[in-house]
Amino acid sequence: MRKWYLLFLVFTAMYAQAQEEMEVIRCSAVSRQSPVRNVFVDENNNKWAANAQGVFRIYDSGLGEPVNVPAGEQQLLGILGGNAELSWSMEAIKGIAGPDVRITCAVYDANRKALWIGTADAGLFQLKPGPPLQLAEHLTAGDSKLRSNHINTVHLDARGRLWAGTEQGVLVGENGRWKLLEKDFNILSIAGKGLEAWLLGDGLVGRVDARDSWLPIEIPARKTEGPLRAITFDDAGYLWIASEVVTRYNPETEVFTVFGPAQEFTSQYTTCLAADHDGAVWVGTEDKGLFLIQKASAMSVNILVQKEVSCGGDGKNGALLVKISGGQPPYSYKWTSGLSGDNPKGLAPGAYSLTLTDSGGKAKIANIELQAPAAPQVKASTVAIATTGQSDGQAKATVTGGASPYSHAWDNGEAVATATKLAPGPATVAV
Known part of the structure; x- marks a missing residue:
C-alpha cells in the first residue's frame, strides 16, 4: 500500500506542476519595436537578448541593461544561437569569409574552443577565436556533405556534436566526420533533450533516434497556427513550439497547451526561444519585441551594482540594489555577509549572496560579485x-x-x- 501511495503522490505532484497557471508578459526590458535576434540563458540562469539596438543583459521582464561591445566588433550573443560573451573584429571575419558575408547563426564550443558560424550563402565556418581570429574549417556544398550553403541554425548537443540545419537537411558530426540527415527537408530549428536532438522543418517536429531516423510527432489541429518557426526544451522536459502562437508539449502525456492572443501572446512572427531555469520561456519576435511566459506565481530577484567600488576612500564605497518582481510583500532579506535591506552601501570588493523570502514563504537566492577597481x-x-x-x-x-x-x-x-x-x-x- 505504501508503494501505491508514494506513486500516487508522485503523479499528483506531476499533475499539479502541469496544471500550474501560466502568464504571458510583453517585456519592456528591451525595445518593443525592435526585432529580437537572439535570446540566451546560461547555466547560472543569466539571461541575454539581442536586437537591432545591441545586446542586453536581462534581469526580469521590465529590467534590461545594455552590454558594452567595443567599436568595430561583433558580439556572439547578438547572433541567433549565440551562447557566450565572445566578440571579434568585424574586419577579421570579413577577411576570412568575404566582405559581403551575411551571418545567420553562430555557436561557441567551449570544450574545443571552436566558434561555428553559419552564413546565408557561404556555408559553415569553424574558427579559432584567438585573437587573432583564425579559420579552422570551411564547409560548403561544393566540397563537403552539405547540399546547401544556406545555414538556418546551429546547435551543440550533449555529446559535443555540431548540428547545422540547412535548406536541404541537417549536417551533424564532430572532429571532421560529418553526415547529412533528412536532405529533403528545410531544417529551421534544433533543440536538445538530454542526449536526444529534436528537429523542426517543413511543418514537422520530432526527435532523431539512435539510428539517425527522424520521428515527427503528431500535432493535432489548432494546437499550432501557421508556419512552425522555432523549438526549445525547458528543464522539466516540456517541448515549446513557436508558430503564430506558442505551444507547450509534454512528451510523456502528449498534452498540448496553447498560448495565443487569448493569453496575451500577440505576435505571429517568433524569431527565437530560450527556457530559463525557473520554468519560464523567453520568446523573441520580429514585430513585438520580447515576451515572457512564466508561472503566475513566479518571483524573480536580481542584485544590481548601484555604485562600483572606486579607488578613493578606504575601498569600501560600493553599493548594491535589490530588484524584485512578483511574490507577496513584505519581503525579508538575509545576506551572507551581515548586510541588511534592499540597498546595502559602504561595501568592499567581494562576493555577496542574498536569500529573499516573501510573506508567503517563497524564497529565492541571488548572488553578485563586486569587482575591485581596475587601475587606470x-x-x-x-x-x-x-x-x-x-x-x-x-x-x-x-x-x-x-x-x-x-x-x-x-x-x-x-x-x-x-x-x-x-x-x-x-x-x-x-x-
Whole structure:
C-alpha cells in the first residue's frame, strides 16, 4: 500500500506542476519595436537578448541593461544561437569569409574552443577565436556533405556534436566526420533533450533516434497556427513550439497547451526561444519585441551594482540594489555577509549572496560579485605640435579603467585632459 501511495503522490505532484497557471508578459526590458535576434540563458540562469539596438543583459521582464561591445566588433550573443560573451573584429571575419558575408547563426564550443558560424550563402565556418581570429574549417556544398550553403541554425548537443540545419537537411558530426540527415527537408530549428536532438522543418517536429531516423510527432489541429518557426526544451522536459502562437508539449502525456492572443501572446512572427531555469520561456519576435511566459506565481530577484567600488576612500564605497518582481510583500532579506535591506552601501570588493523570502514563504537566492577597481590606463597623443620657441603645443590624455572622474597633472602645471600650453620636447601626465 505504501508503494501505491508514494506513486500516487508522485503523479499528483506531476499533475499539479502541469496544471500550474501560466502568464504571458510583453517585456519592456528591451525595445518593443525592435526585432529580437537572439535570446540566451546560461547555466547560472543569466539571461541575454539581442536586437537591432545591441545586446542586453536581462534581469526580469521590465529590467534590461545594455552590454558594452567595443567599436568595430561583433558580439556572439547578438547572433541567433549565440551562447557566450565572445566578440571579434568585424574586419577579421570579413577577411576570412568575404566582405559581403551575411551571418545567420553562430555557436561557441567551449570544450574545443571552436566558434561555428553559419552564413546565408557561404556555408559553415569553424574558427579559432584567438585573437587573432583564425579559420579552422570551411564547409560548403561544393566540397563537403552539405547540399546547401544556406545555414538556418546551429546547435551543440550533449555529446559535443555540431548540428547545422540547412535548406536541404541537417549536417551533424564532430572532429571532421560529418553526415547529412533528412536532405529533403528545410531544417529551421534544433533543440536538445538530454542526449536526444529534436528537429523542426517543413511543418514537422520530432526527435532523431539512435539510428539517425527522424520521428515527427503528431500535432493535432489548432494546437499550432501557421508556419512552425522555432523549438526549445525547458528543464522539466516540456517541448515549446513557436508558430503564430506558442505551444507547450509534454512528451510523456502528449498534452498540448496553447498560448495565443487569448493569453496575451500577440505576435505571429517568433524569431527565437530560450527556457530559463525557473520554468519560464523567453520568446523573441520580429514585430513585438520580447515576451515572457512564466508561472503566475513566479518571483524573480536580481542584485544590481548601484555604485562600483572606486579607488578613493578606504575601498569600501560600493553599493548594491535589490530588484524584485512578483511574490507577496513584505519581503525579508538575509545576506551572507551581515548586510541588511534592499540597498546595502559602504561595501568592499567581494562576493555577496542574498536569500529573499516573501510573506508567503517563497524564497529565492541571488548572488553578485563586486569587482575591485581596475587601475587606470593612460594614453597620451599629440593634438598639435609646438611652434619653435613657443609653448603652444597640444596633447590629449585618454584614460580607460579606474573610476571617473579623473584628475590630470601635466608637467607644465596644466590640470585638464587636453593640455594646450606645452613647450617643444617630451611631456608627461599623471592621472
